[in-house]
Amino acid sequence: MSLAREKHFSALHRARFQRKFCSLQACLRFTHVFLQFVHVQQVFVGTKTHYHEPCKGKKYFLRCIRRGFNVNFAVCRLVCVFRHVRGVSQRWKVIYTMKNILIFNDISGLGNCSMSANLPVFSKLGYYCMPVVTAVYSCQTGFGNFHCNKNCNLSDFAHDVLANRVPDVAYVGFCADADILQQVVEIVRTLPCPLFVDPIMGDNGKLYPVFDDDYVKLMKKAVKNAFCISPNLTEACLLADVDFEQLQEFSRQPTFLAHCGKVFENFTEICGCQNAVITGVQCGEYIGNIVLQGNAPVKYVTNDRVQVNYSGTGDLFSSVLCGLLMKKVSLLASTQCAADFVFRAASATACTDRKFGVDFAQVLNLL
Numbered sequence: 001m002s003l004a005r006e007k008h009f010s011a012l013h014r015a016r017f018q019r020k021f022c023s024l025q026a027c028l029r030f031t032h033v034f035l036q037f038v039h040v041q042q043v044f045v046g047t048k049t050h051y052h053e054p055c056k057g058k059k060y061f062l063r064c065i066r067r068g069f070n071v072n073f074a075v076c077r078l079v080c081v082f083r084h085v086r087g088v089s090q091r092w093k094v095i096y097t098m099k100n101i102l103i104f105n106d107i108s109g110l111g112n113c114s115m116s117a118n119l120p121v122f123s124k125l126g127y128y129c130m131p132v133v134t135a136v137y138s139c140q141t142g143f144g145n146f147h148c149n150k151n152c153n154l155s156d157f158a159h160d161v162l163a164n165r166v167p168d169v170a171y172v173g174f175c176a177d178a179d180i181l182q183q184v185v186e187i188v189r190t191l192p193c194p195l196f197v198d199p200i201m202g203d204n205g206k207l208y209p210v211f212d213d214d215y216v217k218l219m220k221k222a223v224k225n226a227f228c229i230s231p232n233l234t235e236a237c238l239l240a241d242v243d244f245e246q247l248q249e250f251s252r253q254p255t256f257l258a259h260c261g262k263v264f265e266n267f268t269e270i271c272g273c274q275n276a277v278i279t280g281v282q283c284g285e286y287i288g289n290i291v292l293q294g295n296a297p298v299k300y301v302t303n304d305r306v307q308v309n310y311s312g313t314g315d316l317f318s319s320v321l322c323g324l325l326m327k328k329v330s331l332l333a334s335t336q337c338a339a340d341f342v343f344r345a346a347s348a349t350a351c352t353d354r355k356f357g358v359d360f361a362q363v364l365n366l367l
Contacts, residue, residue, distance in 0.1 A: 099326060100165055101127045102158075102191070104134055104184050105173035105315075111140030112357030113312025114174050118319050120360070124367045125323035130167055132158045134184070135176035141208060142311050142355045148210075150176045154183045167193050169326050172222065173315065174200045178214045185222050194227040194326070197273075198318040202234045205244040224272035228325060230318040232280045233260065240270050257281055257288040261298040268292050277335050279317055289339055293331050301332070303339045306346040312357035313342050320367065341366060 101122055107115040115131055122129050134154060138147040151157060170188045172195070175181035188195050199219050202208050207216070216238050223229045223239065237244040242263060250259045260281055268276050278290040282305070291299040317338045324334035345360035 098126060098128045099168040100130055101322075101326075102130045102132065102161070102167035102170045102193075103173070104132050104154075104158075104171065104175065104188075106135040106137060106176060107133050108137040108140040108146075110138075110143065110356065111311055112360070113140055113315050117312055117315040117357075117360065118171065118173070120364060121316065121319035121367065122323055124364050125320075125327070127323060127326075128165075130161050130165060132161060134174060134180050140311060140355065140357075141210060148176065150180060152179070154180055155187065158183075158187050162187075162191075167191060169194050169196060169322070171318075171322055172197045173318070174198075176210065178212075178218050181215065181218050181222060185218070188222075195225065196318070196322040196325070197223050197226045197229045198314065199223055199229055199231045199235050199239060200314070201231075201238055203232060205234050205237075205248070207238075220271070226273040228275040228277070228322070228331070229271065229273050230277045230279055230314070230321055232314060233278060236264060236267065236276075236278045240264065240267055251282070254284070257283045257290070257300055257302070260288075261290050261300065264290060264292065265298050268294060275331050277321060277331070279314060287339070287343075289335055291332055291335050299332055301335045301339050303343045306343070308346070308349075308352050308354050310346055310349065310354045310358045313346065316345060316358065316360055317342050323367075 103115065103118050103122070105115045105118055115133065119129050119131065132154060133151055135148055135150045140146070170191055170193055172184055172188065175184055199222070200208075201211055201216060201219060220239055231239060233247075234244060236242070237247065247260065247263065250256050253259070260278070264278060267278070268274065274294060276292040278292070281288040281290065283302070285305060286302045287305045289301040291301060293299075320338035320341050321334050324337055325331065329337070341360075341363065342358075344363045344366060345358045348362045349357075349359045351359070
C-alpha cells in the first residue's frame with residue numbers, strides 16, 4: 001500500500017474515531033451532570049446507591065478511552081448507568097411528586113363511608129394520604145344503635161402529622177361535634193395550602209341528630225376562604241339561611257334545578273368560598289348538581305338516578321371532586337367525573353340496604 005493511501009486511511013480512521021469520541025464525550029457530560037443530580041436526590045431521600053461519587057461513571061469511561069477503549073463495551077456500560085439512573089429517578093419521582101392531602105374525617109365500622117371512602121379514592125388518584133380521624137363510630141349514624149369515641153386530642157394528632165410532612169391540600173369532612181370542628185378550623189387556618197370542605201351537617205331538610213345550631217354557626221366560619229365546598233341541598237340551605245321547606249314547594253316542577261340555581265347564584269359570595277358544588281338535587285328521574293364558580297354563570301351537571309339512595313355517596317363525590325381539582329381539572333369536568341363515578345358505583349352495588357353504602361371498589365379502576 002502506498003504512503004499516500006496509508007495516510008488517507010489513517011486520516012479517515014482518525015475522523016471516524018473523533019466522531020465517536022465526541023459523541024461519547026457528550027453522553028458522558030450528560031451522565032456526569034445527571035449522576036450529580038441523582039446523587040443529591042439520593043442523599044436527600046436517604047436511600048443507598050452504588051454511585052457514592054457523582055463522577056465515578058465518567059472517570060471509568062475516560063479511563064477506558066485512554067487505554068484504547070472498545071466502543072461497544074463503553075456503550076454497554078453507559079446503558080447500565082442509565083438503567084440505574086432511570087430507576088433512581090423514578091423512585092424519586094414517586095416519593096416527591098406525589099401530592100399530600102391532609103384528611104379530617106370520621107371512620108365507621110359499617111357504612112363504607114367517610115374515611116373508608118376517602119382513603120381508597122385519594123390513593124387511586126395518586127395522593128399521599130395524611131388522615132386525622134375526628135371520631136370512631138361502631139357503625140355510621142344511619143344504623144341508629146351505634147357507639148362513638150370522639151378524638152378530643154385531635155390537635156395533638158394533627159400536629160404530630162404536620163411535624164413530619166407538609167400537605168398540599170386539606171380536606172375537611174365529618175366532625176363529631178362543635179369542639180372538634182373548632183380544633184380543625186384553628187389548624188387549617190395555619191396551613192399554607194388550599195382547603196376543601198364537605199360541610200356534612202344533615203340531609204332531607206334536617207340536621208343529623210349528633211349536631212346542633214352551634215355546629216352550623218361554626219361550619220359557616222369553616223367554609224370561609226375554602227377553594228371549594230360540596231354541600232348537599234340541605235347543607236346549602238343551612239349555610240345560606242334558605243328555607244328548605246319553601247324551596248321544596250318547587251321540587252315537582254321540571255325547572256326545579258334551574259330554580260335552585262337561581263336561588264343559590266350568590267352562594268359563593270354568601271359563604272365566602274371560591275367555588276361550590278351543590279350536590280344531589282333530586283329532580284324526578286335524574287340527580288342534579290349545581291356548579292358555582294365565583295361570579296361565572298351557574299352551570300349544571302345531571303345524571304340518571306338509581307333506585308336506592310345509598311349512604312356515603314357524598315363522601316365519594318367530594319373525594320373525587322377534590323382529587324381532580326387539585327390535578328388542575330376544571331370544576332365542571334371534575335363535577336361530571338365525580339357524578340359519573342358515584343352513579344357507576346351505585347349501579348354496581350348489589351345490596352339494597354342503603355345503610356351499608358355503595359361497593360365503589362368495583363369501579364375504582366375508572367378513576
